[in-house]
Amino acid sequence: MNSRLSVPQPRKIDRDQLSYLSDSSIVIPLPKSVDRAQLVFLSGNGNINPPLITSIDRGLVRYHSSDGIIRVPKAQNISRDDVKRLRPKLTVLEKNIASPVTPGSRFFPPFEITQELENKAASRIGQYPSEESRSAVLPLLHEVQHKFGFISLESIDWVAKRLNIEPIKVVEVVTFYPGFRQKAPGRLHVRVCRTLSCAMGGSHNLMDKLCAITGIDRAEADGHKDPISVSPCGNFSVEYAECLASCGTAPVCLVNDDFHEGITADKAADLLESYENA
Numbered sequence: 001m002n003s004r005l006s007v008p009q010p011r012k013i014d015r016d017q018l019s020y021l022s023d024s025s026i027v028i029p030l031p032k033s034v035d036r037a038q039l040v041f042l043s044g045n046g047n048i049n050p051p052l053i054t055s056i057d058r059g060l061v062r063y064h065s066s067d068g069i070i071r072v073p074k075a076q077n078i079s080r081d082d083v084k085r086l087r088p089k090l091t092v093l094e095k096n097i098a099s100p101v102t103p104g105s106r107f108f109p110p111f112e113i114t115q116e117l118e119n120k121a122a123s124r125i126g127q128y129p130s131e132e133s134r135s136a137v138l139p140l141l142h143e144v145q146h147k148f149g150f151i152s153l154e155s156i157d158w159v160a161k162r163l164n165i166e167p168i169k170v171v172e173v174v175t176f177y178p179g180f181r182q183k184a185p186g187r188l189h190v191r192v193c194r195t196l197s198c199a200m201g202g203s204h205n206l207m208d209k210l211c212a213i214t215g216i217d218r219a220e221a222d223g224h225k226d227p228i229s230v231s232p233c234g235n236f237s238v239e240y241a242e243c244l245a246s247c248g249t250a251p252v253c254l255v256n257d258d259f260h261e262g263i264t265a266d267k268a269a270d271l272l273e274s275y276e277n278a
């Protein structure tokens with residue numbers, strides 16, 4: 001009888017083999033804790049060289065957690081001062097609003113809080129119940145745009161203070177309604193309707209003709225963020241608008257606050273000339 005024991009060498013075995021050998025699920029033993037003395041004993045040279053952790057996937061994390069649940073550490077409290085310190089230099093308003101300066105700026109006064117403006121604001125706000133004063137945001141913005149040509153960052157702050165709301169609430173309104181401008185238009189601002197009836201009636205040709213006459217380059221125009229293009233002289237600016245509610249008389253456009261119907265490309269020059277002395 002052979003008295004020697006033959007112990008089989010451990011072989012590497014992959015997960016598929018494991019699942020084949022076990023009838024159901026694979027049960028992987030939980031890792032045991034091991035103390036430093038054992039580690040030193042197990043390392044060949046007596047030094048402990050813990051491996052550097054680079055990345056680790058969720059499956060591995062679950063395997064190493066004692067109950068299979070991955071716990072994400074809670075976010076720590078952070079003070080308002082810390083937030084201020086970490087805040088990027090540009091504010092949300094500055095990042096979202098294009099530079100307002102254009103050749104048309106010379107036709108509009110810089111935003112200024114005058115007594116006249118304060119009186120108008122008080123009268124507009126007074127038209128709403130005191131607990132709903134924020135509803136005056138649209139009338140106040142119209143007042144600002146009418147006098148200063150566009151809605152500047154300073155005017156957004158002023159409207160927010162007058163209505164006791166956060167400036168971002170005013171920004172939301174300004175960026176939602178395409179009628180509010182975020183940069184100075186030209187002295188004559190033309191809004192050309194491009195919705196179906198007007199597009200079929202030739203509004204794109206009208207826009208091309210207006211640009212050709214006034215020297216406007218629309219190459220940089222961005223329909224959402226920066227829709228207004230201004231002529232180098234600052235006298236004219238153009239912008240596409242959605243349906244201006246006169247589809248039966250397409251193509252139509254607005255010049256400042258005046259409505260014009262049936263303006264085909266061949267009438268573009270006459271249209272602009274009619275404002276020569278405006």
Ligand code: FES
Pocket residue numbers: 193194195196197198199242243244245246247248250251252
């Ligand atoms: S499509 Fe231009 S006014 Fe309606």
